[in-house]
Amino acid sequence: xxxxxxxxxxxxxxxxxxxNRLTEDPEVRVALIEQGTDRNSQRAxxxxxxxxxxxxxxxxxxxxxxxxxxxLKTEPEPGLNGRRIALPRGKGTGGxxxxxxxxxxxxxxxxxxxxxxxxxPGWGYDDLLPYFRRSERLVTLAEPDADRHLPAAAERAAxxxxxxxxxxxxxxxxxxxxxxxxxxxxxxxxxxxxxxxFNGDFNGPRQDGYGxxxxxxxxxxxxxxxxxxIDPVRDRPNLAILPERRVTRVLTRGRxxxxxxxxxxxxxxxxxxxxxxxxxxxxxxxPQLLMLSGIGDAAHLAExxxxxxxxxxxxxxxxxxxxxxxxxxxxxxxxxxxxSWRALPRNxxxxxxxxTRRRGxxxxxxxxxxxxxxxxxxxxxxxxxxxxxxxxNTQNARGFGTHGFLMHVCELRPExxxxxxxxxxxxxxxxxxxxxxxxGGSGPEVLREGVRIAxxxxxxxxxAPHTERELAPGPDVTDDAAIEDFVRDSVGxxxxxxxxxxxxxxxxxxxxxxxxxxxxxxxLRVVDASLMPTVVSGNTLAATYCIAEKASDAIRGRTA
Numbered sequence: 001x002x003x004x005x006x007x008x009x010x011x012x013x014x015x016x017x018x019x020n021r022l023t024e025d026p027e028v029r030v031a032l033i034e035q036g037t038d039r040n041s042q043r044a045x046x047x048x049x050x051x052x053x054x055x056x057x058x059x060x061x062x063x064x065x066x067x068x069x070x071x072l073k074t075e076p077e078p079g080l081n082g083r084r085i086a087l088p089r090g091k092g093t094g095g096x097x098x099x100x101x102x103x104x105x106x107x108x109x110x111x112x113x114x115x116x117x118x119x120x121p122g123w124g125y126d127d128l129l130p131y132f133r134r135s136e137r138l139v140t141l142a143e144p145d146a147d148r149h150l151p152a153a154a155e156r157a158a159x160x161x162x163x164x165x166x167x168x169x170x171x172x173x174x175x176x177x178x179x180x181x182x183x184x185x186x187x188x189x190x191x192x193x194x195x196x197x198f199n200g201d202f203n204g205p206r207q208d209g210y211g212x213x214x215x216x217x218x219x220x221x222x223x224x225x226x227x228x229x230i231d232p233v234r235d236r237p238n239l240a241i242l243p244e245r246r247v248t249r250v251l252t253r254g255r256x257x258x259x260x261x262x263x264x265x266x267x268x269x270x271x272x273x274x275x276x277x278x279x280x281x282x283x284x285x286x287p288q289l290l291m292l293s294g295i296g297d298a299a300h301l302a303e304x305x306x307x308x309x310x311x312x313x314x315x316x317x318x319x320x321x322x323x324x325x326x327x328x329x330x331x332x333x334x335x336x337x338x339x340s341w342r343a344l345p346r347n348x349x350x351x352x353x354x355x356t357r358r359r360g361x362x363x364x365x366x367x368x369x370x371x372x373x374x375x376x377x378x379x380x381x382x383x384x385x386x387x388x389x390x391x392x393n394t395q396n397a398r399g400f401g402t403h404g405f406l407m408h409v410c411e412l413r414p415e416x417x418x419x420x421x422x423x424x425x426x427x428x429x430x431x432x433x434x435x436x437x438x439x440g441g442s443g444p445e446v447l448r449e450g451v452r453i454a455x456x457x458x459x460x461x462x463x464a465p466h467t468e469r470e471l472a473p474g475p476d477v478t479d480d481a482a483i484e485d486f487v488r489d490s491v492g493x494x495x496x497x498x499x500x501x502x503x504x505x506x507x508x509x510x511x512x513x514x515x516x517x518x519x520x521x522x523x524l525r526v527v528d529a530s531l532m533p534t535v536v537s538g539n540t541l542a543a544t545y546c547i548a549e550k551a552s553d554a555i556r557g558r559t560a
Contacts, residue, residue, distance in 0.1 A: 007276070013096070016229035032239065048222070073086055102222060103541075104539070107542075112128050119506070161203075173217065173218035180389075202372060203542075245265075245270075255520065279528070283497035284420055291316065316431075325409050330403075338390060350362055369386075383450040386406075416438065498540060531547055
């Protein structure tokens, strides 16, 4: 298939949506180019929800997880005592949906209304709601008893998802976790005793409270962007999927994009031409490709001898992410999941349960409960809690042989702003990433208070029979200074980078909010999480799908 209408770079969440929606018109020819492998959604390590904890554990590399991962690191961060933070990203058709925690959170109404009020008409919550609904198939709407195994039945019955706020027939299946441990029930009891209120739908009219997360799962298996958007349409004759090709630059003629150059896994080089190029490579790779192609801050490009196609200083600026610290607890019972020898028979039964019924431990991501709370005591939540019923987690993939549990404390809207810049002209060289955490007026105060809130929940009577001791921060870490030191020494991100090709019309804006076109360059658009002018208050996947659904309409000249 030659002479494409659209060349999409990146087959993650956004690229998959675009490939699906744009090829609905049989006259439109689309090339989808991906650095990683294709046909990943049926691989066991992808399908099994629990397998996500293995992707970042070197000792479990033999299971095949590294095949779907690529790693970056920040530069030494002054606000974190010079530490460098690991930044994993997914690789392959499906992108980071192959390896993520599968939690579906839209964010707060104020997030999107804030985007609109920055000068981006059409980006308020009410404007975006049809696109959120279009992407979703919420199981509990079609099957009201799908969550009957979860505790807090009375609370859930009184706080059901509102049908007018959710989709029932979209590509992405959303479901409650198929199995939960007794500890998840204790988390709810403890949160209630600590004075917090139940929330049956974090994506409903309000976000605050504690409850259960909704997951991108279908009958106990992971739902990826590939399985949701690509597999149903991969045989369309107007869609060409080109895997295992690293795009090295956007080809331009004057200030018009005419295609991309790429290098295949075996070293062969080639070009794919199209009427338009759409970058959907994510918040690190999309700005890097723009800069390698001569689109960015002219002074920075000159450092590497790159000919300037268009001076666009905002490219790579405005980097944001969620900050996260983890409280760790050793258990004195085997109620939490764990890989100890004593738990081996139970874990074998869990595997059998998943193979036969798609239930049990292997249908869990271990993040079985959560909450959105305010460190100020009331008002808009500024922290997110993840209660994990095992010691192993993606921030610190250890403890597979230990019975314990974790509480992640995430700051939803950090004030720090970072950047993505080039290190070299070599496209294979990762870019220079700086978050500037706790710099420029931002500090650890929100996370410090979040640690106290999390400790208050774990310190409630329901956890007493199961808690042996706190491993991190540790019982001696109590005053403000000690907790802030713990935060600086251990904080990481939740791998939700956004903002480096922000929509807008000001001097630092990169992408037009109406057309998704890169300012000053014809035939070139960006559609991915890098468009977000500010990070949403929660996991970023749902908003990324929403952005791509909106973009597909804009590109086709339609409205929701």
